[in-house]
Amino acid sequence: MAGYCTDDALADFSRVMGGQMLRVNALMVVNAILMGVMVGIGAYGHRYRHHPLIRFLFLGATILFLPIVSYIISITSNQQTIAVPSRGGHITVIGYCSPNVHMILILVWTALVQIVGINTTAIVATDAREGRSIAPPAVLLVQAIWTTYLGFGIIENIDFVRQSNLKVFVFYLVILAPFSLIFAKIFLKYYAWYSATHSFAFGRNPRLIVGYMMQLPDRRHHAEVASGHTPPPLIVSREDTVLVEKQPHGYRMCSRGDTARINNKGGLVTIDKVWELDDILLKSTTQLKDVCFSFALFKMLRCRFAKYVVREAGFMKAHNFLWHLLLEDSDDKRILGVIASELSFLHDYYYSSLAISYSKNRLPIWNIFISLLTIVYCLLCAIDLITLAVPALKDMPDHDFKDFIDIFTGQLSCVMSCIPDPPQTSFPKDPHQTELAGLDFGNFLFDLLPLLSLTALVVLSEVREIASYICSDWTKVALMCRYVSWHEYPTWRKWIGKLLECRCKLPRPWKNKMNQCSILVLHPRNTPVDLLRRLIPLPEQKKNIKVPREVQTAIVSTLRSMRGDLSNDIKSAQQLGIQVGDTFLQACNTKGTSDALLAWHVATSILEVRYPHPTTSSSDDHSVATKLSRYCAYLVAYSPELLPDDDAWSSDLYKATKKDALRVLSAAPAVTSTLEMEYRQLVELLLGATSKNNMLKDGAKLREQLVELMEGEEAAWKTLAGFWSKTILYIAPSDNLEGHAEAIARGGELITLLWALLAHLGVDRRPESTADTTTTMDASGII
Structure with a gap:
């Protein structure tokens, strides 16, 4: 008994359907955020994987993703026939809707999210003694199985699947292809991990x-x-x-x-x-x-x-x-x-x-092949989406933004008719009645823009995946080993040689950077961030620079002169031109490595005030001394786990010294007439400083000892460059594997580079760990 619909009945239907589409689109936005969290943590979260907040965010995003997708697909699947009772009286509106394209795009979007998640998931096969093995997450397989089940449910609800034509094949391909790619990627991940775990070349x-x-x-x-x-x-x-x-x-x-x-x-x-x-x-x-x-x-x-x-x-x-x-x-x-x-x-x-x-010879080739198929699929999807949008753009009357939004209506198109409630009654008479009504709900941009963005992201991730195989050093090593081994295959060797000569470089995970921070900041900037940092205890800003060539040269030259025997050379630390005897012990009466580093850092910073513009002949030594001094201050402040002392003690020591420096320097005049006057005022302020640890006063006294023993600027910077070059080598050996592992994860530290180098030279611990050098180092005043 379908019949006419009143305006009130249509308004009620529109309210219900509009609310459904609003919830669906809102959940799509939420899922996009969850996708960003999962992809971001999957790609970069290994640097902070032990942080409780990171674990909580990743776990929450992983848990919520599937229920939200299931809810969205269940709503859209049940939107083919919808009955909405009218609040105004005795009419039930029946909507016959067509959510086919909307459901397909949601499902494709979900599949592409999983592909990105698989690409950014770290899987590691290690020995049990290393304790770092990471198997492929079972959640990836569960998500793939469940979304595939949802995909088959959508296929059953599509109206034209029973027709035997090309469109049916295309839509089957659009829906099933990404899930085939997902299972192929997951299978290769599991196979590669299992092979690597049991391989003597990898896991064992x-x-x-x-x-x-x-x-x-x-x-x-x-x-x-x-x-x-x-x-x-x-x-x-x-x-x-x-x-x-x-x-x-x-x-x-x-x-x-x-x-x-x-x-x-x-x-x-x-x-x-x-x-x-x-x-x-x-x-x-x-x-x-x-x-x-x-x-x-x-x-x-x-x-x-x-x-x-x-x-x-x-x-x-x-x-x-x-x-x-x-x-x-x-x-x-x-x-x-x-x-x-x-x-x-x-x-x-x-x-x-x-x-x-x-772990297997052909695995990289299979991975590249699947990545190419994924790229082709994404490009075809993007072309298909653009062809859906272009006709609407051609019909746009002008270039007004509102018109641009309005033309993309119709995530869900419905045709409504009404039946009386109860069915035995007749329709109330109303001058505003229509027998059939058609309305569009939602905005196609909510499907179009996220999917286009996601296809671009997937293409970029797959291109990066292919480039990582083609240009990585792992491939170079594999090809070199084939080149060395295959003497009986000259043709193959020739082609391998051509591949090895191909020039392509990817950014290495090792950044070759060194952070810089300083205790003495004479003229702090007055930017909004710096002013806020004075009011609120925000983390101090660190300056990240590339390790200068002169710093590398100084460290290698010092290592050459030491022949790797740190114990003998630390014993002669005072022979670097700093013959201070008992006066040095009084000026730098330290308890550990961190306070010694801070005292020498303060002394170096004071001399930098005295000689802010080095001469040409001393520029390299000036750069080595100041850069390594600030880097060691950064280690005490932000990476104390890489130093010999207790982490908490070193960090608290830096904070207390920094607080004292800010208090003392706040009494300094804003402008001084000459560098010499500024230098003398700074020394007087630091010598008069009072604090629990007296690091500032120790550094100022140490500066006096250095000035008395050195003749001129060039000698000062040469002495300090030699001292800091030897000091960075002395503090590098360590048994703290976890600390260096974290440093490698976040892009590397100079001290980790030296730690690995010294380990290969047979130096795996600092000299103070042996009984015959403890007294020597205590007497040297450095430790």
């Missing part, structure tokens, strides 16, 4: 490296010299091609007679084989050798994270060759570049899914 590698290094003869005292030092046969790749057996200290490779060659085209690849390579097909042989050497060192460094000590991990057997690079290579930047590349490998292994994709 530390135990194998330890056992292998114990089998190597110690050649530190009788290095082979031909055209240079020959590196020890450190393993680079292809550990899975040899037969191993368990032993008390890890895995041991069987003797050559018992070695089983499994799918072997050349056997185990070691760094000495790579170093002997001198092929005219490879123009950048030195760079490729350094990358392979970094990879071999990376495998040894993993042994440290697996709780093996330096001697167990065999670091000492690489000691001689590293000294060869340090002493005989004229490029000071090269050795630090090798270690930086090693730490980049470590970052990729512990904080991304890139490494496990190399």
